[in-house]
Amino acid sequence: MQLSDLAATLGVRVVPGPEAGDVDVTGVSHQADWIRPGDAFVAIRGARFDGHTFIDRAVRGGAVAVIGEGLPDGATCPVPYLRVEAVRPALADAATALAGRPSDALRVIGVTGTDGKTTTSCLALHLLREAGRASGLLSTIGYQLPDGVLRQPPSHFTTPEAPQVQQILRDLVEAGASDAVVESSSHALALDRVRGVDYDVAVWTNLTGEHLDFHGTMEQYFADKARLVQRARHSVLNVDDRPWVEQLLPMATADGHGATTYSAEGSAADWRATDVVEGAEAITFTVHAPQGEAPARLPMIGRFNVANALAAMAGVAATGVPLDELVAGLATFAGVAGRMEMVEHTDGDPRVIVDFAHTPPSLEKALETVRVTTRGRLWVVLGSAGGPRDPSKRAPLGRVATQLADHVVLTEEDHRTTPLQEILEEMERGAREAGRENYVSIGDRTEAIRYAVREAAPDDTVLLAGKGPEETMERGTELVPWDEVGEARRALAARRGEDVS
Numbered sequence: 001m002q003l004s005d006l007a008a009t010l011g012v013r014v015v016p017g018p019e020a021g022d023v024d025v026t027g028v029s030h031q032a033d034w035i036r037p038g039d040a041f042v043a044i045r046g047a048r049f050d051g052h053t054f055i056d057r058a059v060r061g062g063a064v065a066v067i068g069e070g071l072p073d074g075a076t077c078p079v080p081y082l083r084v085e086a087v088r089p090a091l092a093d094a095a096t097a098l099a100g101r102p103s104d105a106l107r108v109i110g111v112t113g114t115d116g117k118t119t120t121s122c123l124a125l126h127l128l129r130e131a132g133r134a135s136g137l138l139s140t141i142g143y144q145l146p147d148g149v150l151r152q153p154p155s156h157f158t159t160p161e162a163p164q165v166q167q168i169l170r171d172l173v174e175a176g177a178s179d180a181v182v183e184s185s186s187h188a189l190a191l192d193r194v195r196g197v198d199y200d201v202a203v204w205t206n207l208t209g210e211h212l213d214f215h216g217t218m219e220q221y222f223a224d225k226a227r228l229v230q231r232a233r234h235s236v237l238n239v240d241d242r243p244w245v246e247q248l249l250p251m252a253t254a255d256g257h258g259a260t261t262y263s264a265e266g267s268a269a270d271w272r273a274t275d276v277v278e279g280a281e282a283i284t285f286t287v288h289a290p291q292g293e294a295p296a297r298l299p300m301i302g303r304f305n306v307a308n309a310l311a312a313m314a315g316v317a318a319t320g321v322p323l324d325e326l327v328a329g330l331a332t333f334a335g336v337a338g339r340m341e342m343v344e345h346t347d348g349d350p351r352v353i354v355d356f357a358h359t360p361p362s363l364e365k366a367l368e369t370v371r372v373t374t375r376g377r378l379w380v381v382l383g384s385a386g387g388p389r390d391p392s393k394r395a396p397l398g399r400v401a402t403q404l405a406d407h408v409v410l411t412e413e414d415h416r417t418t419p420l421q422e423i424l425e426e427m428e429r430g431a432r433e434a435g436r437e438n439y440v441s442i443g444d445r446t447e448a449i450r451y452a453v454r455e456a457a458p459d460d461t462v463l464l465a466g467k468g469p470e471e472t473m474e475r476g477t478e479l480v481p482w483d484e485v486g487e488a489r490r491a492l493a494a495r496r497g498e499d500v501s
Helices: 003-010 051-060 087-098 117-130 162-174 186-190 218-231 244-252 304-317 323-330 360-372 391-404 420-433 445-455 484-495
Strands: 027-029 039-042 065-068 081-083 107-112 135-139 142-144 179-183 201-204 234-238 258-263 271-278 283-289 292-298 341-343 351-355 378-382 407-410 439-441 461-465 472-475 478-481
Touching (some): 003 065, 027 087, 051 065, 087 162, 107 117, 107 218, 107 304, 117 135, 117 179, 117 201, 117 304, 135 162, 186 218, 201 244, 201 304, 234 304, 271 304, 283 304, 360 391, 360 461, 391 407, 391 420, 407 420, 407 445, 445 484
Parallel strands (some): 039 065, 135 179, 258 271, 351 461, 378 407, 378 461
Antiparallel strands (some): 271 283, 283 292, 341 351, 472 478
């Protein structure tokens, strides 16, 4: 794309560099170290750094132009400069244009919500594939092309930045995909990382307190997530998520757009579940949909997964897949790593389950779910994130854990630069407020897991909450490898007296 065409796309004019003239732009990035010859460099002013200070580095890497909100006083730019009003939308618009607007060639289902969005996204992908659609996924767990291989983007964000999002969508198109599921986090929506995605369907799971260090208030958190509903041509909304759904419905049906509702709690909705039966390995229920009703089987534990299943089925149905194919696909779902994942064990061992639950509401759901199929005592091992993350959930986590579990082990979970002892004391305070003394604090997560597994009886269940499928642990300023399921397996082996060194 010629620089003049890119400028026209962004609605700005080019401020020439020392060597005036049009140039060919082949890519875009906001990271100076990622610049390749022919790229445009986007200079973002952040809280700690101003991207303009990296212009020379970007030019040495081959940048042929710079996009920004204005050069600092007295500064010059050795290449053409495009001055925009807002740099993050410009990054997304440039990336989308340079990638050839790949989402225009795809049916895109976007999924957002505090809890359940990863499971719902993976369910939707599975249902699409079982219906014969060549489909891909962009999620917090990575991304998949139609070949089904899970890959990781080159940067670790909840959702990658706009250039990576657009490149993955371009890869999907070139791999022959017809459909894509894009898990759309509040950060991605607020920071315009998914601005260039043309959403056909938006799926809303729920909204609970999380990420308030970034959004500031629940109202702003809602507004940022609601961008997905405002942009999609059709929305699938959880009527049990009050009071937010009342605000979402008018947004979802504005400008001639449509909306479908679902409920796992018996509320009046387009998609409903009745006759729910929780088994040790699966949930069965009757699904009521606009197309009719049918018996359904979901090979997962956790009643809350009925809501995720309804959300996924309604979202995929909005793209034209019939009910009988959705129900058939649901029965073959293999689950999601780190979401109610049962660790294999031998006779005489307690049951160990790994789950990503890390907010008070999601922990409550997880404990209530596991309790249903626990014959003995229920143990939980959990921590709370540190650093600038929302500290208000620490005491409630301790309170919920001690109220609903028989034994609680408080430990670390990405405490970052917050002193671990400070976090543990806050969780202990919540436990004391609940009037329970069924907890112990063990700072090292490996030791905490081994303690719970060693002390549990064969009929007990040990829930490892918070880390789920994450592959790293943030201790202070150090990022160390982590494997929650692997730690559970080693703890079970140690319990049996096997060598785990």
